[in-house]
Amino acid sequence: MRALLDVNVLIALFDADHIFNDRAHAWLESQAAEGIATCPLTENGLVRILTNPGYSKQIRLAPAEVIRRLKNFIAAQDHRFFEDRLSLADESIFRTDYILGSKQITDIYLLGLATAHEACLATFDESVNRKAVPAASPKNLFVIE
Numbered sequence: 001m002r003a004l005l006d007v008n009v010l011i012a013l014f015d016a017d018h019i020f021n022d023r024a025h026a027w028l029e030s031q032a033a034e035g036i037a038t039c040p041l042t043e044n045g046l047v048r049i050l051t052n053p054g055y056s057k058q059i060r061l062a063p064a065e066v067i068r069r070l071k072n073f074i075a076a077q078d079h080r081f082f083e084d085r086l087s088l089a090d091e092s093i094f095r096t097d098y099i100l101g102s103k104q105i106t107d108i109y110l111l112g113l114a115t116a117h118e119a120c121l122a123t124f125d126e127s128v129n130r131k132a133v134p135a136a137s138p139k140n141l142f143v144i145e
Contacts, residue, residue, distance in 0.1 A: 001139060002035040003122035004082060004114040006107065007045035009144065010038070012124070014050060014069060017058060020124055020144075027122070027144045035078035037119055041110065043070060082117050098132035108132040115140045 005013075012024035028036070047066045049055055086109065088094050093112050099105065107121070107128045114121040115136045121128070122142050130136045 002037055002080060002117070002119040003031055003142060004037040004039065004110060004117070004119050005042055006110055006121060006123040006125070007042050007049065008124050009122050010042055010046040011049055013073070014046065014066070015056070015059065017056070023124075023144060031122070032078065035080065036122075037080045037082050037114075037117065038070075038074065039082040039110070039113055040084045041106065041113075045106075046070060080117075082113055082119075084113070086112050086116060093133065093135070095132050095134055098129050100129075104129060104132070111136055111141060 008020075009024055012018040012020040013028060015021060018024070047063050047070070050059060050061050050066045051063050053060075086093055088096065088099075088105070088109060093116070094108065099108055107123060107125055110123075111121045111128055111130065112133045115133055120140050120142045122144055124144055126143050128141055130138070130141055133140075
């Protein structure tokens with residue numbers, strides 16, 4: 001099943017010093033045959049975080065450099081771009097009573113987007129609440145260990 005990469009997975013793939021860099025690359029190698037996906041939220045998050053001066057003392061990248069690296073990464077993968085057409089306000093997709101805090105918003109949204117595209121969300125976060133996306137089954141969420 002194609003995997004939508006969450007922002008933290010993308011960051012780990014792009015930052016050789018990231019604590020989960022090896023884990024992310026090992027998983028990506030095993031996932032290559034199934035394919036990956038990104039979306040506006042994950043791509044923008046990657047660029048925003050890696051170009052933030054407070055992110056790392058070792059990494060100093062301009063947005064254009066991160067975007068160039070992203071293009072190269074995507075070109076080397078079986079990649080799909082998932083357009084961002086969902087709304088958290090859509091009760092047919094999201095159960096807002098299961099969204100309990102601000103830190104859950106992005107992961108739940110990405111789970112909904114992955115599910116809508118018959119894919120899985122690939123994340124390091126073990127606490128993503130699948131109940132917030134009623135159509136999501138266990139196969140729509142993959143925690144990289």
